[in-house]
Amino acid sequence: MIETPYLLFLGDAPDQLAAKVAQGIKDWRPDYAVAQFRMEGCKADMGLPDMTLAEAKAAGCKTMVVGVANRGGVISPAWKKVLVAALEEGFDLASGLHNLLRDEEDLAAVARATGRALHDVRVPEVDYPIANGRKRQGRRMLAVGTDCSVGKMYTALCMEREMRARGMNASFRATGQTGILITGDGVPLDAVVADFMSGAVEYLTPDNDPDHWDLIEGQGSLFHISYSGVTLALIHGGQPDALVVCHEPMRAHMRGLPEYALPSLEQVRDAALAMARVANPGCVVVGYAINTQALPEAEARAYVAEVEARLGLPATDPFRFGAAKLVDALAAL
C-alpha cells in the first residue's frame, strides 16, 4: 500500500507521452495528485502546481511517484539527486521502472537511514497464498480482452468512475504496474510466481459488502499465447459475476506475435465464459468495450452499434462515449 497523496515526479520528460503514469494518476485519482516536480528541460505538464520538495511536504504529500518513463533503463545522476533529496525530505518513493529503486545502492542506503519506503511496483511485496476457490461475498467484474493492451484498465477505471458518480459501492482493483501507481495498491500479477497467481487475485478481491463491486483490471488474453496463463488465473481467482469483453478494432495481429490473428469477440466471449463458470457458475458477459481511439467519431459509433447488434449486448467505448451502458448492465444483474 503506497501512502497518498502524491508529489508527481516528471523529471526531464521529453514530451507529455513520457509522463503517461503521471497523467493516469491525474486523470483517475485527482485527489492524490497534489503537485508536480519538474526538472530543467521537462516538456511534460500535468497542469498541477509546481512545488519544491519542502513545499510539497508542507502541502501534505506523502510519496513522490516517478510518473515518467526513463530513457535507456538507467536512473540518471540528475534524477538521483532529486530522489535522494526527496527521501531526505521525508517522502517515500514509488516507481514502476524496470530498473528498481531498491537496486540503486545510494537510494537503498538513504531509505534505510531515513526510514522511508521504496515501492517498486513491478515486484510483489506480499507472500500470496494458493487459491482456495471459496465463494466470497460481494460482486466482481473482470475485464477480459481479445489481446493485450486493448483498454482493459481504462474500461475498469471508467466503470468505477461512473459507478461512484451514481453512488454505487465500487473499487477498481489494479493488477498491473500503471494501475498500482494510479491507485496506490494492487497486485503486479505478471511478476507473481505461477503457483500463487490465482491466490494473489483472491487476495486482491476479498470478501466485501454484498452490494460492493470489485472492478478487476484484466491482463493479457486467453488467446495471447505468451500471457494466457495470467489471464486464466484472473478468471479463476477473481471468480467474476460479470465479464466485459474489451477489443481494439485496428489490430492486424496479436501484440508481439505477427503470426497470430486476433480471435473474434464471440470466441473470447465463449472461452472466457466457459472458464469463468468453473469458479462462478452464475457468471455472465454483460457487454463489450471497444477502444475506438484510432477511428473517426462516425466510424467509431458505427462500429460500436454493429457490435451491439451482432452480439446482442451493450457495447460502447467507455472512455470516449462513457461507461453508462456497461454500468446499467451491471446494475441490472
Place this chain on the structure above:
Amino acid sequence: MIETPYLLFLGDAPDQLAAKVAQGIKDWRPDYAVAQFRMEGCKADMGLPDMTLAEAKAAGCKTMVVGVANRGGVISPAWKKVLVAALEEGFDLASGLHNLLRDEEDLAAVARATGRALHDVRVPEVDYPIANGRKRQGRRMLAVGTDCSVGKMYTALCMEREMRARGMNASFRATGQTGILITGDGVPLDAVVADFMSGAVEYLTPDNDPDHWDLIEGQGSLFHISYSGVTLALIHGGQPDALVVCHEPMRAHMRGLPEYALPSLEQVRDAALAMARVANPGCVVVGYAINTQALPEAEARAYVAEVEARLGLPATDPFRFGAAKLVDALAAL
C-alpha cells in the same frame, strides 16, 4: 542439468513410500540409479547395491540425489553429516525438498569451497524468455488432466518407454520437481514467474528432428482454479500436436477444493483442444489415460472400455495395461 549417474540418498526413510523420488528414478531411469546410500534405521530399499561415498564415487556416480522426503521440513543433523561428506567426496547434490540445500549455511559454504553444485529443483535456474509462439520443428504431446495428480507424469513416462522400445525418437520433458529429479533436467513450472511460464515451456521443448516427439509432463488442470494458469501456459507454450487426457475415476472433488466437482472427460477434451488450437490449429486429442490404481482389475478394464466406447478414442491405464494404444495413436498421426 544435473550430472548423472546418481547415488540415491535414502536417509532414514521410515518406509518405502517416503523414498518415492528414489523409486521413480529407479523405475524410469535405471541407468542413472547406480547405488543407494542408507543410514541406520532406513526402512526403504531400492534393491540397489549399498555403497559408501567412496565406493559410489569409484563406481562413477556424479550426483547424490536426495531421494527421500524429510520429516518436518528441516534437514536433520544426521542427514547433514552425510550431505557434507558427499560434497567433500566430490558429489554434486540434488534435492526437491521444500527447504532448500542452498539455504543451509554449512552446505552452501562447503559447496563453494569444493566447487560442487547444489541443485534445488524447486527453484528455476534459468532466466526464461517471454514466449514468441513461433512454430517449432518436431512434434509434441502434452498430458492434460481432469485434476491435479491424476497420472500426467506417469502417462508421459509410460509413453516414452513404449516409444523408445519401438525405436521411436522421443523425450519425456519434466515440468515438476519429481520429473526433474528422475530425468536430471526440466522446468519447475509452478515456480516460474507468471510472465515467463509459456516461454519456459517453449525453452523446454525447442526445435527438434521432424520425427522427434516431446512428451510433455502436464501440470494442474484447466478446471483446477488454483493452478489453471500453469496448465494453460503448458498448452500454449508447448504448442502440442497431440493431447492425452488423464483422469482418476475415484476423486470425490478437485484436489484441495472440496467445493469443486471434477469436470467430465468431454469438458476437458473440448476446453483443452479449443485452447491448444490457438497455438497449433492441427492439434488433436489422441486418447485417454485412466489411473485405475484404486480399482480391481476387472473394474479397471470395464472403466477403460467404457471410456473408449463413449469417447470414440483409445483409452488405457498406461502404467497398468501399457501405453501401446496411445503410442499407436501418436504414430498414426
